[in-house]
Structures are given as C-alpha cells and as structure tokens.
Amino acid sequence: MESASLDSRFSKPMLDGNRSAGSLEESVSPKPLPVDDSPSAPPKPPNGGFVAWMQVAGSWCLMFNCWGIVNSYGVFQTYYENEMLVYRTSSEIAWIGSIQAFLLLFIGALTGPLYDSGYFRLLLATGTFLMCLGMMMISICTELWQFVLAQGIVVGLGAGCLFIPSVAVLPLYFSSHLAFSIGVAGSGSGVGGIIYSIAFQQLQKSIGFGWASRVMGFISLVTLVFPLLIMRVRSSNPKQKRKVRKLFDSSALRELPFCLFLVWGFFGFAGVYMPLYYVGSYAIETKIMPPALAFYLIPILNAGSVIGRTVPNYAADKTGSLNMFIPTCFGLAVLSFAWIGIHNTPGLIVFIVLYGIFIGAFMTLPFSAVVKLSPHLGVIGVRMGMLCVICSFGILIGTPVGGAVLRQGGWISLQSFGGAALMVSTIFIIATRVAKVGAHPRQKV
Template sequence: MRPNPAISTSSASSTIMESSPVREADPEKTDRSPYDSSSTRQSLDRIPSQQRETEANIYPEPANVVAADLEKGGLGPEGNQNLQTAAKSDDAPPPAAPPGFSPADFPDGGTQAWLAVFGGWCALFCTFGLINCVGVFQAYYLDGPLRDYPSSTVSWITSLQVWTMTLGGALFGRLYDSYGPKYLLYGGTVVYVFGLMMTSLSTKYYQFILAQSLVSSIGSSAAFNASMASVTSWFFRRRGAALGIMVSGSSLGGVILPIMMTKMIQQVGFPWAIRAVAFMFLFLLGISCLTVTSRLPPRPRPFVLKEYVDGLREPRMGITVVALFLFFWGMFLPFNFVILQARAQGMDENLVTYLLPIMNAVSILGRIIPGFLADKLGRYNVMIIITFISAVFCLGLWIPGKNNAAIIVFVVIFGFSSGGFISLGPALIAQISDIRQIGIRTGTAFAVQSFGALTGSPIAGAIVASQGGRYLGLQLFCGFSMLASVCVFFAARYVQVGFSFKKVV
C-alpha cells in the first residue's frame, strides 16, 4: 500500500510502535522477511519513502546472495525482473541482507579465513590427492592381485571410489549446513584412515570394493565437503582465488603420492605402502580438524528431500550441474588410462612412472591461476575457456600423438586445464546459491557429478576391450564428452546474461 504523504516524519516513529487495523497489504510486500509479523509489517507500509532505511535496519531482507554475487548485467532473468519491479516502485526500499550474509560481511581474508584455507589444503591433499593417482592403483591391480580380471571390471574399484566420494556430498553438505564442519572432519578422518588400513589387508576383488571404494571414500567425502564449504563461507570477491589455493593441495598430493606409492610398492610391498599413506593422512587431517572453521553458525533443521530438487529446478543451477557432469564423465580418463596408453605406445617404464606426477604438478598452477583470473574476468567465462582447451587438446593432440613428446605435452596441457575445472566448479555453485544453503547446493552438484565419475572409466575400459586394446575410442569418448560440457556451460551463461560480452562473477 502507498504511504500516506500526510504523515509527518515526527509521527513516523510513533507509527512504528502502533498496531492499528489497516487494509490488507499489497501482496508484493507480504512475507518479505522471516522476522516480521503481519501487523507490524502493515504499519511499516505506511511509513514514507524517506523512512524506509529505518525499516530496512529493523527488518532486514533475507539475502539472495546470488543477486549480489553477479556484477551488473549478470543477474540473469530472475534478477533483471526483480530490478525492473523495484524500479517501478518509487518508494520500494533497497534489498538488504541479514547481518553476516551481505557481500560486505565476507572478510575475504584474515587469520581464521586463511587457516581454513590451509586446513582445507591439507584435507584436499589427502582426499582428492589420492583420487589423482588412481592410475597407480589401476596398474598395480592389473599386474598383481587382480590380473585375472578384465580392465573394465578392475576400473569399477576406482570409479566407485570417486563416485562414493562425490555422491556423499548430498548427505554431508546437508549435515554441514545443520551442524558445521567439526563433526564431519573428526568422523571423516577416523573412517578414512580405517578404510585405508583395511585396503592394505585386502587381496580379493570384493575386499578392495568394500575397503577402498566404499569405507575409505565415505570418510574422504566427509572431510572434503566440510573443508570446501567452510572455505566458501569466508570469501566472496576472492572466492575463486581462495578455492584455487585450497584445491592445489590435491595437485601436490597427485605429484607426491604416485611417486611415493610406486617406489614403496616396489620396495616394501603394497600393504605397507598403503599403511604409510594412511599414517601420513592421519597427521594432515588432524591439522584440518584444528584449523578448518565456518564463519556461519550451524542451523539445524529437519531433512527435506524437496530441497535437493528445488535447486535443480532453477535453470542456471540445473544447466550448470549438467555441464559439470559431462566434464566429469571424461575428466578422469586421462588420469586412469594415460599410463596404460603410454605403455602401449612403447614409452620407457621409467618415464611412464612420472606421467601422473607431471600432470598433477602442472595442475597446481592450473588450480590457482584460473581462480585468480576468474575473479577478474568472470567465473563462467574462464570455465568455458579451460573446458574448451581440455576438449580440443584431447581430440587434437592425445589422439594423433604417438611419441613420447606428444604424450608429455598433452599431459602438461590437460593437467593445467583440468586443474582449473576442479577449482572453479565449487565457485560456480557458490556464485548461484544462497550462502546459507552452500552445503546442500554443492552437495547436490557433487552428487550429480558422481555418476559421471562412476560410469566414465568402466565405459572407457569396455571401449578399449571391444577395440582389442586400442585407445582411439576411449580418447574420442573423453574429448567429445568434454566438448559437450563446453556447450552446456555456455548455455548456463546464456540464461544469465545472454550473448552479451559481460562479466559473470
């Protein structure tokens, strides 16, 4: 309802305290804050426009952090419509975020924030760092205890490992929103180390599935999701850079762990190699438990399945998640099969051992540099570029490259570009989400991605087997799945800013 211009400024304060009967409020102004009562809201509607700032301070609007998170021109269809509606009302108050949720409330630095980044770095070293060297497990199993199984069957061990870890985000993200990171970190550390110890005792196929693919991955998922969501809560404008620094821990893990495990398997055997890794992870995850904190207080609430579906119904969220799935479908294939493919091309075994460390070493830069660029140029813009580079070099270099130099160049370029994808994926989800739901939204995205990781390697292994050990079909599947993700990322950008050359941050 329109404010009465006859009411003076001096009488406005008394009007706030009144609860006199008034006509039914304008539907557009109802339920605008979870904190107000209907009678008080109706009284506040009678305040003239110059008093609206007082109202905003008393009854802050719930934040749609997404709108604040996109620069001019990047609000998308919903944001533009809201701005047009606000422009039509001369006395409409500017939207205000609850304390702690507006962009200005994010510290974007400070001791606690950077300690959280360091703790997250340690957690990523242990979790995704081990995922980055699944090729070592694949090669060991095929040459050792599982030599009688086909490659496509053995691939299910590492595929289930990645799937369980990423799918767990749907549950652990929800638990993070309700209870914070500590329970997830402590519990995840215990379960993860226990699962690795059981892996060291395994000799049968089903034992590797239970210990490595399920138990250890559940603990890994809890620690990973708690760390990722916590760091996001501390940073806004520098979020891409902070996440890039944090996930570089997984790249360094991918450099150290393959060399460490390969040498230890040769010298002391697989069981003690895994135990040494487990003890190292126990120490590093202990640091994570002490340093990773969330800026936001826990908000316990009942589990509602509808919350997962609601996020995917939003066009920009749903399209972005599909794009993440498609890239995940092909992303792990070079990590899983480049060792086997290089051996098939006749590469020297001493050089083959260092392919994964080279890929992950370059990935350190790939996870940091695109994060900084994304904060300046736009996260969707940079994501489209790096996924396009991955697809083009997979199709244009990995397929025709038949010598050592070509394979190494591909490993370097793909390591850099795929590293950028890992750091920017969570940043995209945070950008289009309310920070108070960051756990469940990132968890939902990871859950959908997980099915790409689950099916990608077994499909690729089956393709190799059907082609008599040749890798052309695998390489085509890898390249075109990533190329499809480029198109879908562009569609996600289009629903927000169209074809215009604007920055989506």
C-alpha cells in the first residue's frame, strides 16, 4: 500500500507520539500504524481535562445544530404535507430535507481540506451565518422552491461547514476512548432533533409558522456562538506549514473491503431515513394518532438516538466497530419491515423508540469503522470524505424515491422499499467484514 510514501504526503494530526499512537492502535486498528517521532510530531493528547472536554461540549453544540436540524425535518415534512404545501406530493416536499442532508455530507467532505489548511474558525463562522440566515428565511417562504432554497440549500450549506470541524477536532484531544468521545459529542444531534422538533410543534401553534422559524434561528445562533468562543485546534508545530489533504484516494478503490463499505453507505443512507420523514404522515393518514400526538414521534425517535449514539460506541471500543455495525444494520432492516404490521399507538411508539436507538448507532459507528478499513492514519480524512460523498447521494435520492413509491403503491410499498435498502446494506457490511478479516465470528474488527 506504499505506506511510507503516503505518510510523507499527508499531515498526521491524529498521531501523538509512540504512546498515543499505540493507544489508538489497540482500540481501533488490527495492524501497526506508523508513528511520527520527529520534533514536529503533534503533542500527546491530554485525554481529559477541562480544555479537552470543552472541545467535546463545543462539538456537541455543532452536532446539536448541523445534524439536529436535519433530524428534526420530519416535523416539517408532516406540517408541509398537511398545512402549507398540501397541493404538493410527499415526494416533492421530501426534496427539501433530502437536499439539506445531501449538502451536509457532500459539502462536509469538500470542507476537509479547508480545515486541514487552518481555516477552522472561518468554517465555524460561515456555517453559523448560513444556518441562522436559512432558518430566518424559512419564516417568509410560501412556495416549494423558496423552501428548497432557504431550508434545503442555505441551511444545508451551513451544516456542511460545521460537520467536519465537529468531528475532526476531537482526535487532537483524545486517543484513548476516541469512539466514546465522538459518541458523546454525537448525542448532541439527538438532543437537537428533540429540541427543534418540539419547539417547532409548540411555537407554530401559539405564535405562528413565521415566528416559530425565527425562534429556531435564534436558538441556532445562541448555541453556535459557544463553539466559536471555546473551540480551538491544537497545532503540532506552528512554524510548519500544514499540507492540504487530497479529496480522493485512488488506492482505496483497489481495496475490496473499502469498496464494499462504500456500497453499504449508498444503500444504507438511501433507506434509513424513511421513518424519520414519513412516520408522522403515516400516523395521521392511517388515523393511528391525532396530529397533535403524531408530531411527537420525531422527538421520541431522536430521544432514542441519544442512547444509540453513546452506548454502542462505548461497546465498539471492546467488540470492534464492524462487529457492532452488522447487528445495527440488520436491526434497522428488521424494524423497517416490522413497521408494516404496526397499526396502533403503543406499537408505533415502541417501534419509533427502537428505531431511534438503532439509527443513533448507524450514524456514529462509520467514523471508527473507516479507521478499521484504512492502512494508516494519514488517509483516514480523505476516506471519510469519500464515504460522506457516497452517503450523500444515497440520502439525496432515497426519501424522494420513497415518496414516489408511496404515491404509486401505498404505505406497504414505502416500508418495504426502506427495509429492502437496509437489508442490502446489511449484506454489504457483512461482506466488508468477511473481505477484511474472514468469516471467523470472534475476530475483533
């Protein structure tokens, strides 16, 4: 894999001397990783302390907004279908949320080189401005194209600027229990989904849609100022010019496990968002729940995801990320098919809680899984970017296609479509593990 030459072309902010590299090797990689013993090597991460945990808190706030707003889109989908955009189909309305999520991942991958070049604070400031602007502009939208522009494109671009900084800064402060620190920060997206969903539901009834959107914009502004004030990147050598990370690693396409993992990303993200977008409309249309109660399904799902973003990541440090990922994908596929047989309120609530737990793990485990599938730490950034691009296209087409399937074949067709996509992703994640370490069930990977 030409490890030595690749290492010379990539900066290695995640390597922290012999001890920290060894710690990360023991927790996330089955193969020895190169160690940089030069004077310019990054200092050892503190692995705790006030400053380090303040970075986790700042990352939590970034996740609260970038993924929290994306995860709350289901309440907007339900509201638009039943109130503001009743003359539009579910598939057409779903493009708002799918473009938003697509840009979060796609632009997030493109901003990686800017982060590597030292533009951390510029990314935070730009993302903060765009997200607040987009949320404010939603308040004056009345047509579908206006919602696509403000909520889909502007908010999506802002979220994309915040996503990579929220993840990339943590390995500079943690080498041991890195997956757990990412999981704690990632729980902010679940809490954000709860807060934004409930805030919109309650405020649009009391003060109207316009001011409800503006209040959400103010919440975003306040919670994004905090990371701007307290987050900072630890520099390995201030006098050393940082190298720009490449956007594409051609050697990854010659590795069968990583190629299979990319296919998993497309199918998995094409199917995983079906309940998040459509469960509220399903509950109302089938008269399982009144609209006032159906709006709370998305906050309940996000509450479950908080558990899924922390507990499985803690266990993944012991069992292996890919080993944890297989039951996660399979569980989501089974739940999607089980959704077909749910026709009462208790069953739907149990379903949405379980789905939230599994989707929380689904969203956070890929970060440590990429480490497992990389020959050394110098290519992790670019490979995460490649995975994000593939996943973004899965999100972009998944829910609009689901809406078209719903229009043509009804709810069973939509539920089956989501379940089938997730089952295909399960097959590919199993194939990824087998291609990497073989079929031995006890092998940690």
